[in-house]
Amino acid sequence: MREITYEPRNVRDSLVELKDSSELAVDLAYSAVRGDDASLADEVLELESRANYLQYHVRIALMLAAKRAEEAKQLVGLFQVTASAVRITEAAADIARIVRDDGGVPDAVEYAFPDADERLVRATIAADSDLAGARLRDLELDLETGVRLIAIRREGEWSFAPKGDDRLTAGDVIVGRGPREGIEVVHRRATGEPVPAPAPPSDRAESEAIARAAETVVDLKDMAELTVGLAYGAARLDSDDLAREVLALEDESNDHKTRLETWVIEADDEVGSAAQLRGLLHLAAASAEICDAAVDIAEVVLREVKLPPVFGAALEDSEEGIGVVAVGSGSGLDGATVADLELEEGAGVIVLAIHGGDGWTFDPPADRVCAAGETLLVRGPPVGIDHLREIGGDEGESLSP
Structure with missing residues (x-):
């Protein structure tokens, strides 16, 4: 275990790094499983070590900053968000260990992940x-x-x-x-070398049961990634609606986890090796753990714990920012689909949710059309978020849940 010696650090910078680390770890971990890529898995383990190092320094800095009870009430929210970011990174590391140490997952599951652009x-x-x-x-x-x-x-x-x-x-x-x-x-x-080619899929026939299990794994991955984005968005915007959706997704992830565990127990030897089936169990548990950690962030909002301004500033400074974009009437976003926005050159964002007259639409499909007066919750580089705001005629940040 790495020995840690306390050194004064800027809390804002540490929060930015913890938030970015947690999201990058999740992306890398699922990519490692998808490509059976040990090098990506190793980077997740590096991020886990770094996150624990940062958590130690943030905790000390926050304890030193609280001189009165009222200050402690504000800082307790940061304690919880920090711990949750580390939990997300640690759960991602558990997924990475499936590739690094546990023999991977059955081929049918590995090749079920969408072939993303x-x-x-x-x-x-x-x-x-x-x-x-x-x-x-x-x-x-x-x-x-x-x-x-x-x-x-x-x-x-x-x-x-x-x-x-x-x-x-x-x-x-x-x-x-x-x-x-x-x-x-x-x-x-x-x-100087080409990207290592993934191992070709086996010739083993894919049964309907295996296909359903693979679909469940992909659903768990999507829910884990979405809950993290929505949780940080809920904390950034102090939105109860976003926070409640995180809780609903966490319940759904537990159902998927139970379904996958039952399938593994009932699976026969033709599905995959014992190590690969064990990898599936670990994948289900770690995915659900990511959702659980996201709930801890959402609960900060639902308990009406006011996070200090440094947290909002940290999210603004992060590599993958969370922001809202208003769709102006007659703007370049009015009538555009989610796919249009996510493929917009110079943006590089993901649309997490859309708020309109009918309330929230979470994880909207690619063909969902955006309309004037709606508000988009997006994740991406700050420059990309600003780019969409310019296209939408949005002068600033606003949200009316």
Whole structure:
């Protein structure tokens, strides 16, 4: 276990890193399972170690900051959000260990994950790479390949939302998100090697029961990712509606977990090895744990615990921000579909929910049309959120649940 010595740290910076770490860990963990990728799994374990280190420092800083009972009431919410972010990261690490230590999951489940347009790439920059020593601004990877670097790990320290003036060095571990063709280019430029090809699916016939189990796993993944985004959104906007939806999703995740556990117990030897079936049990438990941790964040809102301004500022500064975008009448968003928004060049956002005359629509389908007067809850880079606000004619942040 890593020995931790307390060093004064900016609480806001630590909260930003914990929030970004938890979301990145979830993305990396499910991507590792999907591609049976041990290198992605290793990065999740690194994030877990870092999250525990940060939690220690945040706890001490918050205890030192509370001098009166009223201050302690405000800070207790930050204690809970911090602990929840760490729980999310630890649960993601449990998913990563399925790939690293437990033998993976049955092929039918691994190949059930949607073949998304965007993927994650992890690469270590070689000494002879043209990326070594270059500034991100000069490389223009996002323009040339469509890949946006979302994190850099250097000597055990993570940097989220790297800036244009940041310079890459040999030995840096980079994590980027982008199209399949783009990540192939970035990986080859960084390492000199192609992206490792995933193992081909086995010839084992897929039964209807296996297909249902695979669908349940994908549902658990989607619920885990959505609850995290909605929980941070609820805390950012102090929205009871978003918080209650997190609780409803957590109940649903428990039902899916029970269903998958029952299926594993009843499965025969042809489905997969004992290690792979055990991996499915671990995946179900860890996915439900992510949802449970998100509930702890949502409960801060439902208990009407007012989070101090530093928390909102932390979310604004994070690599994956949470923001609201108003759809103005006659604007570029009026009549656009969710797919249009998520594919909008220069945005790179995910639409978590839409608020309109009929209340909230959570995890809206790609063909859902946005209408004037509606408000979108989105997750993505701050510059992308601002870009959508400009298209929608939105001058500022507003929400009327």
